Amino acid sequence: MNTETDPRFQRSQQAILTAARELLLEKGPVAVTHVQVAERAGVGRATVYRHWPRTDQLLAEAMATVRMPLLDNPTVPTRQWLTRELTALARQLDLDDVRAVAVTLAGTAPWDEQMNARRAQFAKILADRLADALDAAQTRGELRLSLPSRDAAALAIGPIYYRSTIEHASADAALIEAVITVVGTWVD
Amino acid sequence: MNTETDPRFQRSQQAILTAARELLLEKGPVAVTHVQVAERAGVGRATVYRHWPRTDQLLAEAMATVRMPLLDNPTVPTRQWLTRELTALARQLDLDDVRAVAVTLAGTAPWDEQMNARRAQFAKILADRLADALDAAQTRGELRLSLPSRDAAALAIGPIYYRSTIEHASADAALIEAVITVVGTWVD
Numbered sequence: 272m273n274t275e276t277d278p279r280f281q282r283s284q285q286a287i288l289t290a291a292r293e294l295l296l297e298k299g300p301v302a303v304t305h306v307q308v309a310e311r312a313g314v315g316r317a318t319v320y321r322h323w324p325r326t327d328q329l330l331a332e333a334m335a336t337v338r339m340p341l342l343d344n345p346t347v348p349t350r351q352w353l354t355r356e357l358t359a360l361a362r363q364l365d366l367d368d369v370r371a372v373a374v375t376l377a378g379t380a381p382w383d384e385q386m387n388a389r390r391a392q393f394a395k396i397l398a399d400r401l402a403d404a405l406d407a408a409q410t411r412g413e414l415r416l417s418l419p420s421r422d423a424a425a426l427a428i429g430p431i432y433y434r435s436t437i438e439h440a441s442a443d444a445a446l447i448e449a450v451i452t453v454v455g456t457w458v459d
Numbered sequence: 460m461n462t463e464t465d466p467r468f469q470r471s472q473q474a475i476l477t478a479a480r481e482l483l484l485e486k487g488p489v490a491v492t493h494v495q496v497a498e499r500a501g502v503g504r505a506t507v508y509r510h511w512p513r514t515d516q517l518l519a520e521a522m523a524t525v526r527m528p529l530l531d532n533p534t535v536p537t538r539q540w541l542t543r544e545l546t547a548l549a550r551q552l553d554l555d556d557v558r559a560v561a562v563t564l565a566g567t568a569p570w571d572e573q574m575n576a577r578r579a580q581f582a583k584i585l586a587d588r589l590a591d592a593l594d595a596a597q598t599r600g601e602l603r604l605s606l607p608s609r610d611a612a613a614l615a616i617g618p619i620y621y622r623s624t625i626e627h628a629s630a631d632a633a634l635i636e637a638v639i640t641v642v643g644t645w646v647d
Contacts, residue, residue, distance in 0.1 A: 301489060371569060377624045378566020379558060382487035394626045418637050424512035426637055429621030434613040436565045437620065442613070449606050449614055450581045453641035
């Protein structure tokens, strides 16, 4: 029987990923070690090593179990879409698991190639989706952009991200409204 | 002779802090261990343990050697002060050491009480100084704030911080001008 389809392997794999995720959320990335994961998952240390030889792989898998906030496909009117999506992003960044993964991504990327690739991909998806939606809105005459649409991600998401990860507080409707106002002049 | 004034202690203390800082910048916070610091500083492991019994103390000391960007005392006109200070903050966040400390602070605070206290202090200083300067500017009639001055830190610093730590890019003059515009209506 192939290891990947062996139900015993699948059970221990699930237990290992759950343990790794719990350790990340409760104690931070430094706690995601083979020893601690094996102990909490109730499996042998060798089993953890066999499938995730390196600690960074184990951490990356634990992080991948948390769905990160992205932006849904744009709808018209763009301003309402933006309000809805930025509010959803703010509420997700209120969650301990999303914030844990976000700060771990930013806090490991400068020194870890794999984490850096994930960070770059995450940043690119958000920037691309926002830029495309705002450019399309401008083409439709909904908005006159006040700066390059590529800056919109930093401008719209930055305050919500800073409030969550540095101020450890929640972005409210007034803050979200302010960032939407700054991307350009909305034509009512 | 008292240990603290012993020149041999002072030399090894300096070597230990330099080693800890170098390891943080080159390899990240996980590399700031007693073993690696002792090896690089060329001192015995026991010397490191004696003065910094815990790894988190060693990391905190290494981080404290990097001067974090704050805001200088406000000058009038406030708009020029804000442009100057946010530009300085953006240029400091371009530096690898400042960015390393910022992401390490955010990436350890959820699980470390001491780091969390530093994070809170850092966030509070920036928010207080910006809020005070903007409230004073409004009182002088330089500006009509478009949202509570306490939101100004997230709004003005958030995009610069996000661009540096998530987008790994540099906040340019156009982005800085945009965040200054959003805090309120400036009276020319």
